[in-house]
Amino acid sequence: MLHLMEELAAGSRVLDLGAGAGSFPGAKAGLCLVRLDLQAPAAGCSGSYVRADAARMPFAPGAFDLIIGNHSLEHFCELEATVREIGRVLKPGGALYVAVPDATTLTDRIYRWMGRGGGHVNPFRSPEEVVGLIARLTGIEHRATRELYSSLSFLNAHNFVGRPQKKTILFARGNERFLAVFTWLLRWWDRRFATRLSRYGWSFYFGGWGAPESAEPWVNVCVRCGSGHSEAFLQKAGGIRPALGGWRSYRCPACGGFNLLVTGMSR
Numbered sequence: 475m476l477h478l479m480e481e482l483a484a485g486s487r488v489l490d491l492g493a494g495a496g497s498f499p500g501a502k503a504g505l506c507l508v509r510l511d512l513q514a515p516a517a518g519c520s521g522s523y524v525r526a527d528a529a530r531m532p533f534a535p536g537a538f539d540l541i542i543g544n545h546s547l548e549h550f551c552e553l554e555a556t557v558r559e560i561g562r563v564l565k566p567g568g569a570l571y572v573a574v575p576d577a578t579t580l581t582d583r584i585y586r587w588m589g590r591g592g593g594h595v596n597p598f599r600s601p602e603e604v605v606g607l608i609a610r611l612t613g614i615e616h617r618a619t620r621e622l623y624s625s626l627s628f629l630n631a632h633n634f635v636g637r638p639q640k641k642t643i644l645f646a647r648g649n650e651r652f653l654a655v656f657t658w659l660l661r662w663w664d665r666r667f668a669t670r671l672s673r674y675g676w677s678f679y680f681g682g683w684g685a686p687e688s689a690e691p692w693v694n695v696c697v698r699c700g701s702g703h704s705e706a707f708l709q710k711a712g713g714i715r716p717a718l719g720g721w722r723s724y725r726c727p728a729c730g731g732f733n734l735l736v737t738g739m740s741r
């Protein structure tokens with residue numbers, strides 16, 4: 475979703491909705507970035523932070539050029555009121571990016587099992603359900619849907635806050651190389667047996683601009699930071715190397731995490 479911010483002119487306003495300390499690292503210089511959450515972030519965050527209820531946002535109508543709901547809609551108790559507020563505070567012709575987990579996937583089940591629900595109060599089971607909800611309550615036009623693949627980054631020891639749960643022993647206590655192999659195997663299994671074990675959810679593009687030219691899914695998703703990259707981009711970034719067993723590995727261009735390259739995987 476970072477390319478959306480690249481398209482914005484200096485002074486444009488961006489809302490990171492339900493973000494905690496931020497659902498992405500930062501925005502390019504010159505943008506006015508506002509992070510909104512009901513709970514104050516434990517650490518500092520880039521941009522301005524507003525502590526408020528997403529169902530009753532303290533912003534003027536049409537205040538934002540771009541709204542990002544990056545893995546947050548599944549958490550809002552008053553979902554319909556929140557979606558209506560999104561429609562109110564987005565500028566006419568503005569862009570809306572939403573990413574949510576598919577509640578039927580293995581990844582979301584593991585997440586909820588590890589986190590005793592993980593705060594996911596809105597289980598979405600199809601992309602049509604999300605598109606229909608937003609279109610009905612805001613009138614904002616749907617432009618594109620991208621299927622998201624899992625990285626299991628919440629199981630990565632680099633992302634543990636405090637003492638890890640005992641359940642993490644099932645995942646080699648969050649060892650990054652184990653997760654790289656495990657996620658690769660899930661994709662291989664899916665391709666071999668036409669299952670959906672490596673699927674995570676969907677991202678949606680709504681509004682007057684910003685829809686990608688191609689909504690082809692990125693199967694290479696970093697097991698540390700969750701950033702998705704096309705194979706062509708990783709080739710260009712130059713970080714792909716031969717690894718043990720005929721695999722190829724790469725270091726994530728965003729965070730340096732170790733990953734195994736997945737190639738030739740169709741939908």
Ligand SMILES: [Zn+2]
Pocket residue numbers: 696697698699700701726727728729730731
């Ligand atoms: Zn990464």
